[in-house]
Amino acid sequence: MALTLGIVGGGQLARMMIAPAVELGVDVRVLAEEPGMAAALAATATGDYRDLETVRAFARGVDVLTFDHEHVPQEVLRALVADGVRVHPGPDALQFAQDKLLMRARLAGLGMPQPEWARVTDAAGLQSFLDEHGGRAVVKTPRGGYDGKGVRVVADPEEVADWFDGGELLAEELVDFTRELAQQVARRPSGQLVAYPVVETVQRDGVCAEVIAPAPHGSTRLTEVAASIGTAIAEGLGVTGMLAVELFQTTDDRLLVNELAMRPHNSGHWGQDGAVTGQFEQHVRAVLDLPLGDPAPRQPWSVMVNILGGPADGTLESRFPAVLEAHPAVKVHTYGKAPRPGRKVGHVNAVGDDLDAVVYEARAAAAFFAD
Amino acid sequence: MALTLGIVGGGQLARMMIAPAVELGVDVRVLAEEPGMAAALAATATGDYRDLETVRAFARGVDVLTFDHEHVPQEVLRALVADGVRVHPGPDALQFAQDKLLMRARLAGLGMPQPEWARVTDAAGLQSFLDEHGGRAVVKTPRGGYDGKGVRVVADPEEVADWFDGGELLAEELVDFTRELAQQVARRPSGQLVAYPVVETVQRDGVCAEVIAPAPHGSTRLTEVAASIGTAIAEGLGVTGMLAVELFQTTDDRLLVNELAMRPHNSGHWGQDGAVTGQFEQHVRAVLDLPLGDPAPRQPWSVMVNILGGPADGTLESRFPAVLEAHPAVKVHTYGKAPRPGRKVGHVNAVGDDLDAVVYEARAAAAFFAD
Numbered sequence: 258m259a260l261t262l263g264i265v266g267g268g269q270l271a272r273m274m275i276a277p278a279v280e281l282g283v284d285v286r287v288l289a290e291e292p293g294m295a296a297a298l299a300a301t302a303t304g305d306y307r308d309l310e311t312v313r314a315f316a317r318g319v320d321v322l323t324f325d326h327e328h329v330p331q332e333v334l335r336a337l338v339a340d341g342v343r344v345h346p347g348p349d350a351l352q353f354a355q356d357k358l359l360m361r362a363r364l365a366g367l368g369m370p371q372p373e374w375a376r377v378t379d380a381a382g383l384q385s386f387l388d389e390h391g392g393r394a395v396v397k398t399p400r401g402g403y404d405g406k407g408v409r410v411v412a413d414p415e416e417v418a419d420w421f422d423g424g425e426l427l428a429e430e431l432v433d434f435t436r437e438l439a440q441q442v443a444r445r446p447s448g449q450l451v452a453y454p455v456v457e458t459v460q461r462d463g464v465c466a467e468v469i470a471p472a473p474h475g476s477t478r479l480t481e482v483a484a485s486i487g488t489a490i491a492e493g494l495g496v497t498g499m500l501a502v503e504l505f506q507t508t509d510d511r512l513l514v515n516e517l518a519m520r521p522h523n524s525g526h527w528g529q530d531g532a533v534t535g536q537f538e539q540h541v542r543a544v545l546d547l548p549l550g551d552p553a554p555r556q557p558w559s560v561m562v563n564i565l566g567g568p569a570d571g572t573l574e575s576r577f578p579a580v581l582e583a584h585p586a587v588k589v590h591t592y593g594k595a596p597r598p599g600r601k602v603g604h605v606n607a608v609g610d611d612l613d614a615v616v617y618e619a620r621a622a623a624a625f626f627a628d
Numbered sequence: 629m630a631l632t633l634g635i636v637g638g639g640q641l642a643r644m645m646i647a648p649a650v651e652l653g654v655d656v657r658v659l660a661e662e663p664g665m666a667a668a669l670a671a672t673a674t675g676d677y678r679d680l681e682t683v684r685a686f687a688r689g690v691d692v693l694t695f696d697h698e699h700v701p702q703e704v705l706r707a708l709v710a711d712g713v714r715v716h717p718g719p720d721a722l723q724f725a726q727d728k729l730l731m732r733a734r735l736a737g738l739g740m741p742q743p744e745w746a747r748v749t750d751a752a753g754l755q756s757f758l759d760e761h762g763g764r765a766v767v768k769t770p771r772g773g774y775d776g777k778g779v780r781v782v783a784d785p786e787e788v789a790d791w792f793d794g795g796e797l798l799a800e801e802l803v804d805f806t807r808e809l810a811q812q813v814a815r816r817p818s819g820q821l822v823a824y825p826v827v828e829t830v831q832r833d834g835v836c837a838e839v840i841a842p843a844p845h846g847s848t849r850l851t852e853v854a855a856s857i858g859t860a861i862a863e864g865l866g867v868t869g870m871l872a873v874e875l876f877q878t879t880d881d882r883l884l885v886n887e888l889a890m891r892p893h894n895s896g897h898w899g900q901d902g903a904v905t906g907q908f909e910q911h912v913r914a915v916l917d918l919p920l921g922d923p924a925p926r927q928p929w930s931v932m933v934n935i936l937g938g939p940a941d942g943t944l945e946s947r948f949p950a951v952l953e954a955h956p957a958v959k960v961h962t963y964g965k966a967p968r969p970g971r972k973v974g975h976v977n978a979v980g981d982d983l984d985a986v987v988y989e990a991r992a993a994a995a996f997f998a999d
């Protein structure tokens with residue numbers, strides 16, 4: 258009777274869809290990789306998402322299938338669509354979040370601003386790209402990268418010699434950016450689309466560390482250009498659900514597309530506590546083709562700080578008494594994952610009127626979970 | 629590793645603890661009365677909460693035991709405490725929410741303002757109470773009442789003849805009230821206490837229909853007196869977790885205590901979207917003896933309207949497209965319960981700066997779920 262949403266993948270993004278789905282009244286089922294994952298509470302199946310029969314069995318009896326990650330193979334996705342399963346985002350869109358080379362070519366076709374780039378298949382090809390770009394480049398494996406794994410800044414093809422075995426690579430100019438931004442939009446299968454305010458994201462060691470929403474010093478023009486890029490990509494690629502467009506703001510004040518995520522994204526966690534409709538609720542609504550919620554901020558400023566790694570000497574819970582006592586207005590989110598260096602195990606959100614105070618509050622709270 | 633909270637009872641109050649518990653990183657387990665209840669997602673056991681062995685088995689392996697309702701018998705609660713289970717609220721406090729006669733006597737001992745009342749055991753006793761109170765009284769069964777069942781306004785003892793078989797009854801003066809209010813406080817076992825702003829509750833046919841937070845036209849004095857009543861009761865009775873004190877504001881501007889609930893309460897649903905820390909998160913924190921969250925409103929006004937009954941001709945979900953399209957900023961909460969006349973099956977929350985607009989918004993959204 259209730260609408261049923263199936264999520265492939267049991268990580269924290271699936272976990273964080275549980276709360277808004279339960280509140281709205283949507284049944285959530287998760288196909289988890291193994292027992293005890295972040296989204297274990299809603300796990301009704303455990304298995305390999307690369308195996309068609311596993312996913313097919315899971316998809317039976319759900320109204321819509323969506324994802325915690327972008328790793329489900331195209332063949333599996335296309336077979337499900339052929340079965341008549343409502344898959345959102347669908348394989349035609351998702352391929353551009355799965356393969357950065359495909360993405361670059363498609364975004365070029367849409368006329369989107371992006372770094373100069375080339376497909377390189379050997380050292381000679383990379384050397385000529387380097388020669389044309391001041392001797393430095395960012396080289397990326399087209400598939401399977403995350404949290405900066407699969408991204409290297411190189412001056413010599415030797416530095417990615419190990420990667421050429423895997424076939425083609427993406428070479429990009431090393432962008433001289435003043436900061437990184439992210440633009441999120443939500444889009445329904447029936448076409449309705451809403452844009453969130455563009456946010457500033459701060460990466461450390463290739464991993465998202467902090468997000469400020471909306472991006473400080475964001476002119477009307479910046480906000481509009483970012484939203485129009487997000488909208489053009491969502492519509493051009495036929496994205497359904499949440500889309501995040503990672504952007505560079507360059508020293509000469511252009512916006513260039515870095516990459517795409519077609520699912521809830523770390524840059525949108527602030528909205529759980531800072532937006533009228535957070536990205537997890539919005540994703541659930543969008544993929545079920547329900548009318549979208551208001552993406553407006555509830556407060557002038559929201560700041561999200563990731564908990565990376567967590568305490569070496571204990572559990573996240575061991576820090577709850579201290580952090581909750583010191584910061585009664587901060588919202589602590591943890592993912593049920595064991596602490597491990599560099600691992601995303603939770604985040605905190607702070608909201609308020611004064612940016613400096615909100616930044617301080619979020620950082621101070623997150624610091625309680627540090628080593 | 630994660631903290632584990634066991635909830636006895638699988639209704640909507642247990643259901644609504646799931647979302648904040650998941651977000652904070654607390655494992656929730658529910659002992660449900662039967663399969664398919666509102667809190668089924670977190671149900672790890674099904675059984676009779678009046679049976680000690682059932683509850684005892686469920687309590688094994690949880691850090692703290694709490695409740696969706698107040699119906700677990702004292703003998704069961706006391707046996708669990710003797711076992712060493714951390715039960716919050718504990719039996720000593722909970723008895724005053726289980727029995728309205730016990731409550732009246734105890735509140736009198738605490739000097740709390742309340743309606744005139746008497747324990748009556750037969751028609752003659754009730755007749756003399758009637759004679760002393762202008763010929764009318766409110767008669768209540770001390771135990772097991774909810775949503776106005778177990779409450780009758782009478783002018784003649786005959787009207788409750790069927791109830792005298794059950795033993796003693798509570799007779800109360802028929803209070804001449806201008807409105808009903810509710811004061812919530814949260815209290816930890818270690819003593820920390822926070823008070824929510826007093827709210828106005830509107831009952832229809834003995835059932836909560838709407839809540840406005842904070843109570844309109846609430847003077848500083850009203851707010852302080854209500855908070856001090858809530859605080860005195862929580863401390864006096866040793867309540868742990870959420871306490872709701874239902875109050876009458878009389879025509880001569882006194883506050884009188886109607887009754888107590890020691891759990892999240894319908895009068896606090898607004899806080900899910902309208903408070904920095906909603907009552908469900910607060911209850912989880914309080915019973916686990918974690919520092920309490922900020923109970924302040926996020927916006928000047930919040931209005932909650934219950935969905936009572938639901939569409940006769942279909943499911944709640946059939947109304948989602950229309951309501952979500954018309955009200956993108958309203959938050960819809962449904963409980964996974966089948967529509968049935970008068971049944972609480974969900975609620976909507978609206979928040980904002982302008983009370984009239986917020987009231988309109990919440991009522992208009994809830995109306996989409998009407999028959």
Ligand SMILES: Nc1ncnc2c1ncn2[C@@H]1O[C@H](COP(=O)(O)OP(=O)(O)OP(=O)(O)O)[C@@H](O)[C@H]1O
Binds near residue numbers: 403460463464516
């Ligand atoms: N062309 C570039 N010029 C400069 N810096 C870059 C470039 N491409 C990537 N980076 C830096 O490396 C980071 C990671 O790159 P990218 O987002 O492509 O990798 P990823 O592993 O898919 O990341 P994640 O999954 O964490 O978003 C970027 O956030 C940015 O800081």
Ligand SMILES: Nc1ncnc2c1ncn2[C@@H]1O[C@H](COP(=O)(O)OP(=O)(O)OP(=O)(O)O)[C@@H](O)[C@H]1O
Binds near residue numbers: 835
């Ligand atoms: N003494 C009284 N004088 C006037 N009205 C009363 C009195 N007692 C109760 N009422 C009315 O009846 C309603 C229900 O009473 P009460 O709260 O005691 O019953 P209940 O069934 O336990 O309610 P619920 O579980 O819905 O809160 C009150 O909200 C109030 O409107």
Ligand SMILES: [Mg+2]
Binds near residue numbers: 503515516
């Ligand atoms: Mg990236």
Ligand SMILES: [Mg+2]
Binds near residue numbers: 874886887
């Ligand atoms: Mg009542």
